[in-house]
Amino acid sequence: xxxxxxxxxxxxxxxxxxxxxxxxxxxxxxxxxxxxxxxxxxxxxxxxxxxxxxxxxxxxxxxxxxxxxxxxxxxxxxxxxxxxxxxxxxxxxxxxxxxxxxxxxxxxxxxxxxxxxxxxxxxxxxxxxxxxxxxxxxxxxxxxxxxxxxxxxxxxxxxxxxxxxx
Amino acid sequence: xxxxxxxxxxxxxxxxxxxxxxxxxxxxxxxxxxxxxxxxxxxxxxxxxxxxxxxxxxxxxxxxxxxxxxxxxxxxxxxxxxxxxxxxxxxxxxxxxxxxxxxxxxxxxxxxxxxxxxxxxxxxxxxxxxxxxxxxxxxxxxxxxxxxxxxxxxxxxxxxxxxxxx
Numbered sequence: 312x313x314x315x316x317x318x319x320x321x322x323x324x325x326x327x328x329x330x331x332x333x334x335x336x337x338x339x340x341x342x343x344x345x346x347x348x349x350x351x352x353x354x355x356x357x358x359x360x361x362x363x364x365x366x367x368x369x370x371x372x373x374x375x376x377x378x379x380x381x382x383x384x385x386x387x388x389x390x391x392x393x394x395x396x397x398x399x400x401x402x403x404x405x406x407x408x409x410x411x412x413x414x415x416x417x418x419x420x421x422x423x424x425x426x427x428x429x430x431x432x433x434x435x436x437x438x439x440x441x442x443x444x445x446x447x448x449x450x451x452x453x454x455x456x457x458x459x460x461x462x463x464x465x466x467x468x469x470x471x472x473x474x475x476x477x
Numbered sequence: 478x479x480x481x482x483x484x485x486x487x488x489x490x491x492x493x494x495x496x497x498x499x500x501x502x503x504x505x506x507x508x509x510x511x512x513x514x515x516x517x518x519x520x521x522x523x524x525x526x527x528x529x530x531x532x533x534x535x536x537x538x539x540x541x542x543x544x545x546x547x548x549x550x551x552x553x554x555x556x557x558x559x560x561x562x563x564x565x566x567x568x569x570x571x572x573x574x575x576x577x578x579x580x581x582x583x584x585x586x587x588x589x590x591x592x593x594x595x596x597x598x599x600x601x602x603x604x605x606x607x608x609x610x611x612x613x614x615x616x617x618x619x620x621x622x623x624x625x626x627x628x629x630x631x632x633x634x635x636x637x638x639x640x641x642x643x
């Protein structure tokens with residue numbers, strides 16, 4: 312497959328982006344990981360034991376009170392190198408056209424990633440965590456407590472992904 | 478407890494916001510729910526059987542391909558009525574000061590909420606889901622497939638919350 316004149320891959324479809332943005336975000340810190348290029352990032356973050364660091368801007372440090380009591384956290388971050396206009400994608404490792412909202416690809420209208428991480432420790436405004444797969448330097452957007460009661464659905468299924476493995 | 482001259486509650490602490498934003502988002506649709514005021518919203522979304530609708534802007538409709546194969550989705554949305562400068566909060570139903578990042582409160586530097594919902598059906602660019610607790614008209618930011626392999630941690634704990642219940 313070749314990238315075409317529009318900078319997208321064969322089988323991919325893009326739309327015109329809206330004329331204006333609707334709201335804005337602050338980068339509240341950076342994520343430090345061992346991975347400097349996308350090809351180095353682990354394919355499945357849960358399988359990676361790599362320890363990463365959420366480096367929170369000291370401005371927000373007081374907001375970490377009680378976070379140390381959480382075993383797991385929801386981390387939101389900004390995948391700042393991605394196209395935002397692709398609605399149908401051809402993930403290269405699958406080779407089948409999929410809708411953007413059926414994928415966790417960084418290419419999406421709002422390139423906000425969500426990862427569930429295990430909290431290993433907090434030192435000042437730095438949090439050591441396991442379970443990330445993003446590039447070193449990725450901008451951090453939010454940290455939330457993970458509540459199993461609302462966030463854990465062990466029997467959830469993704470049909471297209473299950474079929475792929477048969 | 479009274480709201481003070483700064484518009485925050487006793488026991489709450491705010492910081493100066495950064496001078497500039499770092500990135501911007503598009504509202505890709507709206508969430509239709511039965512709740513018109515915050516006091517009407519359910520306290521625990523998982524306990525609510527209310528059917529809500531994700532009304533996606535038709536611009537993005539093609540990106541829904543394959544989403545119908547997902548039993549559950551991650552929904553990101555923008556809690557557009559919240560203060561963004563509060564680092565220590567006094568949730569009124571707990572009465573104890575907590576750090577913003579230890580809470581799922583809408584008041585946070587980037588008011589992006591994450592909910593796990595059950596997908597009931599798709600009709601064009603409208604998705605019927607269960608598991609939301611937000612106000613009617615809330616702006617939609619993203620829809621992702623929920624992968625139990627990386628997103629479900631049934632034994633995760635939030636220490637401050639468990640202690641509260643003892």
